[in-house]
Amino acid sequence: MSDKFVPLEGYYRQSEDQMRDIVVQLHDQMSLRRSIRMFSSDPVPRDIIERCIQVAGTAPSGANHQPWYFVAISDADTKTKIRRAAEEEEREFYGGRASEEWLDALDPLGTDDHKPFLETAPWLIAVFAQRRGGEQSGQDKKNYYVTESVGLATGMLITALHHAGLGTLTHTPAPMGFLTEICGRPKTEKPFVLMVVGYPAEGCKVPGHALIKKNLGEISTFI
Numbered sequence: 001m002s003d004k005f006v007p008l009e010g011y012y013r014q015s016e017d018q019m020r021d022i023v024v025q026l027h028d029q030m031s032l033r034r035s036i037r038m039f040s041s042d043p044v045p046r047d048i049i050e051r052c053i054q055v056a057g058t059a060p061s062g063a064n065h066q067p068w069y070f071v072a073i074s075d076a077d078t079k080t081k082i083r084r085a086a087e088e089e090e091r092e093f094y095g096g097r098a099s100e101e102w103l104d105a106l107d108p109l110g111t112d113d114h115k116p117f118l119e120t121a122p123w124l125i126a127v128f129a130q131r132r133g134g135e136q137s138g139q140d141k142k143n144y145y146v147t148e149s150v151g152l153a154t155g156m157l158i159t160a161l162h163h164a165g166l167g168t169l170t171h172t173p174a175p176m177g178f179l180t181e182i183c184g185r186p187k188t189e190k191p192f193v194l195m196v197v198g199y200p201a202e203g204c205k206v207p208g209h210a211l212i213k214k215n216l217g218e219i220s221t222f223i
């Protein structure tokens, strides 16, 4: 075997019952995750956010190029700028850009063009997708499966934040080009999602619609 390879570490077999306990517990925990739109302004320590971003950074990616970049924002002025720009886009979205079908689909969520949480929440994490890069910073190779890779990393970021007991919202004001400039990122990176992060507000409510989850039979087939 070529010296390109190193021994696998960190995997060990546990009993089937242990595996069962772990996945049942994980499912119980993750099935309580909700998209939150009412955030407390209580601060969340930066090292928790850093560590969750590191979890996201362990995601698999095309050719291991890790085509993601995270800008974590707690600065109040920057949050205000983001809120203003996002609400401007959302006013156009709700005021005519979105189709009737789309607005109908959103009706159960009760969303509108007001996004106060963009200033209330202690952290916003802007996730960017890099069309070019490489496995090491500063490289300029073509990246592969960029959307899939950044989607996987974002899912792992949400999972980490949820495990920490934090509320999240995957916010996608469209178009999100303003994030590139406000976050000082190069034009070669595409804003992927704006993650809103913090403790849920006291008395936080979520749409009942969010509780409708497809069951195993609806989302899978075993052959």
Ligand code: IYR
Binding pocket: 090, 093, 106, 109, 111, 112, 113, 171, 172, 173, 174
């Ligand atoms: N970006 C808008 C609209 C919106 C779109 C979808 I698809 C959602 O699942 C939720 C909202 C907004 O954030 O209000």
